[in-house]
Amino acid sequence: MELTRKISGIIDSKSRQFIDTSDRIWEFSETRFEESQSADLIASVLTHEGFTVDRGVAGLDTALIGSFGTGSPVIAILGEYDALAGLSQKAGSTEYEPLVSKGNGHGCGHNLLGGGALAAAVAVKEYMLENGLAGTIRYYGCPAEESGYGKTYMARNGLFRDVDAAFSWHPYTGNAIWHASSNAVIHATFQFIGRSSHAAASPHLGRSALDAVELMNVGVNYMREHMIDEARIHYAITNTGGFSPNVVQPEAEVTYLIRAPKTSQVRELFARVQDIARGAALMTQTKMEYRIEGGCANLIPNATLGRVMYKYMTELGVPAATEEEIRFAKAIYESISKEDKKTAAAQVGKKLAVKLAERPIPDFIVPFTEELSFMAASTDVADVSWNAPTAQCFTATWAFGTPFHTWQAVAQGQSSYAHKAMLYAGKIMACAAVEALQDPDLLAKAKSELLEQLDGETYDCLVPSDVRPPRLSQLKQGQFETV
Known part of the structure; x- marks a missing residue:
């Protein structure tokens, strides 16, 4: 006392x-x-x-x-x-x-x-x-x-x-x-780049990045039945590519949180999500890139x-x-x-x-x-x-x-x-x-x-060594979004 x-x-x-x-x-x-x-x-x-x-x-x-x-x-x-x-x-x-x-x-x-x-x-x-x-x-x-x-x-x-x-x-x-x-997590953002065109006059010339985002999300949602119950995957569309329905969206972006009880399980789920994103890009003839925003064990x-x-x-x-x-x-x-x-x-x-x-x-x-x-x-x-x-x-x-x-x-x-x-x-x-x-x-x-x-495991950081956090100067210039 x-x-x-x-x-x-x-x-x-x-x-x-x-x-x-x-x-x-x-x-x-x-x-x-x-x-x-x-x-x-x-x-x-x-x-x-x-x-x-x-x-x-x-x-x-x-x-x-x-x-x-x-x-x-x-x-x-x-x-x-x-x-x-x-x-x-x-x-x-x-x-x-x-x-x-x-x-x-x-x-x-x-x-x-x-x-x-x-x-x-x-x-x-x-x-x-x-x-x-x-x-x-x-x-x-x-x-x-x-x-x-x-x-x-x-x-x-x-x-x-x-x-x-x-x-x-x-x-x-x-x-x-x-x-x-707790659940480990990887936070990653997927960006799709397509080609704009007039959605009525020449839709066949466009390649919709928003379609790719939607297909990715559908694919991940179908994945839910085939992962462990404790895992969680959720997302937010952070860029829809614009506000004009008569323009084929040339870019779109979605950010994901992928969670599971073990880091190894998160890595496995993240690899599957990447495959789905690649598949969405193939289906829409768009280009896909992703960046890891962060993660924790x-x-x-x-x-x-x-x-x-x-x-x-x-x-x-x-x-x-x-x-x-x-x-x-x-x-x-x-x-x-x-x-x-x-x-x-x-x-x-x-x-x-x-x-x-x-x-x-x-x-x-x-x-x-x-x-x-x-x-x-x-x-x-x-x-x-x-x-x-x-x-x-x-x-x-x-x-x-x-x-x-x-x-x-x-x-x-x-x-x-x-x-x-x-x-x-x-x-x-x-x-x-x-x-x-x-x-x-x-x-x-x-x-x-x-x-x-x-039990013999060692710390395995889910954020790769080449991923750097944003600096204040970058945030002020709008180079990174807060999501």
Whole structure:
């Protein structure tokens, strides 16, 4: 209890700084690889707190590493700060109220994620100073988790190879340790080039790139019956070739996400999707090119570190919610669809769902279990987990039932209970990191568990070595689209 008391004191004494940082990142609402203001702000706080900050790591303009201390062990705290396109929303509103039409918004709470991780790193630094602890604490500022997979590039460049343990967290509707695997993913865009012509006078002279995109999509949809159930393939047409139906479309583009539980399975599915794209090009006499936008591995959670996080989660205790906070959370809960409420209820059971519908900020912690669950979505934290033992926690920043990537999540991004949950997560990570710094046996056990899980496999990055992330200058010139 002494450690939790000291860490709580450090974070509470600097809470205004972390809350202000989170709120300003919420206001910036910068999407993939464009998080320049957010990265600048976090770098300035880290520098002010005595960290040595490296900017632009792994060729990512908005990535950074803040380091304090020297030598081993090296403990990583993972932070994110990218927003989502099309989710602009007024903070504190209980109805859909965009601040900017088609603007960006933090619909996954990465403003809170980055702020909570910052609180953890600063608290560990302070504790190291006060107690003369050896080792290194690092804050990894990781851009483009939503689309672009910044951590994958960082892992590919070896930035986690000397890390002994990594801790992260994520905003959620409950309090729990995240002991789950996830789907690996490849994100690729397919471009078809045809030949324009008058669609009525000379259609026989045209070759429609849009036809190729449509045929590709049909082919992939027929493929769904012949792949494993856990796999997911989804797409968006990002260029239809124009708006005039009397012109044969000379170009068109579609972007794909291809997911499966293992990297080898993703590679196999991606090869089949490429074949379908080639077939669509042959059928339409168009040319096809593709580019890989990014990708990430499947997540490997570490139960050894998860148990440590759970211990401190329970020792610290869930922050108490005020009646005013409950009223706001209940109004948010009432705004979500019946389908989302039904889905949320199925996850917790009927009895608890009735209770949470009335008081939608959970005041309990889900018991930790080492039984592995599965998440169909993907996260680039996975690429860290292949290189170092990694554990994560959830804390209740959102009202029960709040779906990810919605205006309701954005509306709660500056709420007082989200701030409390963010600081709670920071305390959990900081306590776990301090224990890892002081306990070589814990680290040895965590590493042994990771080796057992890998079972002879090594990290196989899904982003080829010749694929480079876009630079800010390219994005500003419109050479890359945010998708």
